[in-house]
Amino acid sequence: MIAIQTKDVDIGQLINAAKQRGTGAVVVFDGVVRDDDITEMELEAYEEVAVKELEKIAGEAKSLHKLLSVDIIHRIGRLSVGENILIIVVSAGHRAEAYAGSRFIIEAIKAGVPIWKKELTKDGGRWVTGEHAHGSGKSR
Amino acid sequence: MTVKVRFFARFRELFGTDIVTDVQNGTSFIDLIKRIAGKNTEGYAAIFDENGSFREFVVLMQNGRRIDCADAATTPVADGDEIAVFPPVAGG
Numbered sequence: 001m002i003a004i005q006t007k008d009v010d011i012g013q014l015i016n017a018a019k020q021r022g023t024g025a026v027v028v029f030d031g032v033v034r035d036d037d038i039t040e041m042e043l044e045a046y047e048e049v050a051v052k053e054l055e056k057i058a059g060e061a062k063s064l065h066k067l068l069s070v071d072i073i074h075r076i077g078r079l080s081v082g083e084n085i086l087i088i089v090v091s092a093g094h095r096a097e098a099y100a101g102s103r104f105i106i107e108a109i110k111a112g113v114p115i116w117k118k119e120l121t122k123d124g125g126r127w128v129t130g131e132h133a134h135g136s137g138k139s140r
Numbered sequence: 141m142t143v144k145v146r147f148f149a150r151f152r153e154l155f156g157t158d159i160v161t162d163v164q165n166g167t168s169f170i171d172l173i174k175r176i177a178g179k180n181t182e183g184y185a186a187i188f189d190e191n192g193s194f195r196e197f198v199v200l201m202q203n204g205r206r207i208d209c210a211d212a213a214t215t216p217v218a219d220g221d222e223i224a225v226f227p228p229v230a231g232g
Contacts (some may be wrong), residue, residue: 031232045231046148046224049204074231086232106232114199114224115231116149127150130228 002054002070004045004115006077008084018069018091025098029106031086033079038119043076043085046114050074057108065101067092072105074115085117141165141219145176148226154183169200169212173225187225197228 001014011028018026033041058070071089079085088105092098109115110131117128145159155176163172174192177184189195194209201207201224207215217223 043231044149044152046146046201046226049201049224050231052204110229110232112229113231114148114201114226114229116227117230118149127227128230130230 002051002058002072004047004050004054004074004076006075008075009073009087011084011087011089014071014073014087014089018071018089020068020091022093023068023091024093025095026089026091027095027098027102029086029088029102030084031106033081033083033085035081036119038081038121040081040120041079041085042118042120042125043074043079044116044118045074045076047076050113050115053113054109057105057113060108061090061101061104065090065092065097065104067097067101070101070105072109074109074113076115078120143172143217143219143221143223145172145223145225148224150227151183151186151225154180154186163217166216169202169207169215169217169223170194172217172223173200173212199226199228200224201226 015026054072058072061067061070068091073087075085088102090098090101092101118125119128142160142162147155159176177187187195187198194212200209200212203222
């Protein structure tokens, strides 16, 4: 399942579905809204493009790290502290591939998928600066 | 001809979500964005530097594909194009 959506997901159900024939390891990444003195977090995406890029990343992760399954669910909309933002569930024959595949996916998402976060505070809000603050003016 | 320009995140707050506009044949990517951004002083300064070039962190897309800022002056927009302009991504 690759999705950008407002609603939360049942991680347990994703884990069960990830246990396909040959699975020896399932790795779950769950990114949550951190309590950085904020009231809520607002997430926004260029949805049509972001979904395609998530699908491409999932495909690359599968072939590079021999993953058996990949689920990526990125939430958008307004989220409270402690809520899930991003859930990545991968399965593989062995833990090394599962960990590496999961790491590959989260780093690729942070590097280029068009999604943005705004931290809402008592005094207003601030856009989160990406870790990869380069645009079209620099080679990627 | 008609194109749609989409701004996201901070740029959306400055310019609005989707702007559908008529453009003349041969209009370049940068000329189109400058024409729209010129209506908002703060927005223009957020996207362009003092020399009128795209700021280094600005990301441009044409129909879902990234284009280099360096090509924006010579790349013409086409009828039905969807142009996206946004700041660095911060998902995850």
